[in-house]
Amino acid sequence: MAKKTKPILVLGSTGKTGSRVVPQLREKGFEVRAAGRSAETVFDWDDDATWEAALTGTGAVYVVDLQDKPGQWDAEAALREFYARAVELGVRRLVVLQARATGLVGGKDLHSGETAVRESGAEWTILRPNWFNQNFDEGVLVDGILAGELPLPAGDGVEPFIDVADVAAVAVAALTGDGHDGQVYELSGTEALSFHEAVATIGEAIGKPVTYLPVSQDAYEAELVEYGIAADYARFVGDLVGQIRAGTSGGVTGTFARVMGREPITFEDFAKDAASRGAWRG
Numbered sequence: 065m066a067k068k069t070k071p072i073l074v075l076g077s078t079g080k081t082g083s084r085v086v087p088q089l090r091e092k093g094f095e096v097r098a099a100g101r102s103a104e105t106v107f108d109w110d111d112d113a114t115w116e117a118a119l120t121g122t123g124a125v126y127v128v129d130l131q132d133k134p135g136q137w138d139a140e141a142a143l144r145e146f147y148a149r150a151v152e153l154g155v156r157r158l159v160v161l162q163a164r165a166t167g168l169v170g171g172k173d174l175h176s177g178e179t180a181v182r183e184s185g186a187e188w189t190i191l192r193p194n195w196f197n198q199n200f201d202e203g204v205l206v207d208g209i210l211a212g213e214l215p216l217p218a219g220d221g222v223e224p225f226i227d228v229a230d231v232a233a234v235a236v237a238a239l240t241g242d243g244h245d246g247q248v249y250e251l252s253g254t255e256a257l258s259f260h261e262a263v264a265t266i267g268e269a270i271g272k273p274v275t276y277l278p279v280s281q282d283a284y285e286a287e288l289v290e291y292g293i294a295a296d297y298a299r300f301v302g303d304l305v306g307q308i309r310a311g312t313s314g315g316v317t318g319t320f321a322r323v324m325g326r327e328p329i330t331f332e333d334f335a336k337d338a339a340s341r342g343a344w345r346g
């Protein structure tokens with residue numbers, strides 16, 4: 065039976081975290097508006113005429129923004145406008161997906177929109193996760209895994225990858241539970257892994273060797289551009305990987321266990337599960 069709360073608007077509902085937030089909320093009996101440019105609730109950051117219908121009548125919003133698309137978007141201005149509209153239309157709670165990356169990434173400060181939510185007048189929670197496990201099977205790294213060799217400018221850097229199901233679980237807790245207002249959650253997995261270790265774990269799960277090939281950032285970005293990726297986006301991804309190489313992307317935090325009362329999904333369990341679903345069958 066549906067809970068007697070206002071519907072929850074989930075932006076990015078077709079994406080890695082949003083597509084897990086929607087069913088987790090529905091399983092708990094919450095009414096959800098699953099939004100995206102071509103989702104059941106139409107929402108486009110680039111078309112503010114879509115915002116009002118999506119927001120009207122909702123009580124909380126899971127916010128996935130476009131800050132990972134350099135060059136296209138004035139994040140702070142757009143988010144200020146969006147939050148003002150949301151609060152005006154009765155939204156009381158905002159749970160905002162950000163990233164742990166700090167400093168300039170592709171020339172952009174990924175945290176530039178955080179002040180806007182802090183000053184929105186709504187209750188807010190900011191999620192800052194490390195790299196997602198699902199980059200390996202649903203994101204930028206999948207082609208390298210399928211090819212059996214993953215070239216990246218990550219050197220011998222390590223990253224405590226986190227599973228998007230765990231990020232979604234924290235989002236659901238913050239959207240529906242108490243005690244999360246004003247919190248910034250730095251969410252990591254259990255263990256910092258090098259790319260050598262991560263791809264070896266995947267190779268073991270699929271029964272086929274996968275190797276990691278360290279390359280220079282310039283060579284990597286040039287290759288992305290050759291594949292048709294815009295130069296500013298190639299720089300953005302190159303800089304993100306560069307943070308892992310430089311050891312500044314953020315270590316293991318323990319925040320997930322503190323908030324959720326259980327350990328996060330391990331990379332090994334993610335790899336076994338994805339392999340058993342045929343994620344890397346190509």
Ligand SMILES: NC(=O)c1ccc[n+]([C@@H]2O[C@H](COP(=O)([O-])OP(=O)(O)OC[C@H]3O[C@@H](n4cnc5c(N)ncnc54)[C@H](OP(=O)(O)O)[C@@H]3O)[C@@H](O)[C@H]2O)c1
Nearest residue numbers: 076077078079080100101107108109132162163194195196
């Ligand atoms: N990937 C990671 O490892 C990682 C780690 C930490 C933080 N993050 C953060 O997570 C966020 C999402 O990144 P992701 O790689 O996981 O992407 P994603 O959520 O898998 O995909 C992006 C989502 O945004 C929606 N979207 C794109 N353009 C839109 C627009 N103009 N208006 C409305 N919705 C739009 C897409 O939906 P439609 O195309 O259906 O409209 C899709 O649902 C980013 O802010 C990123 O910084 C990612």
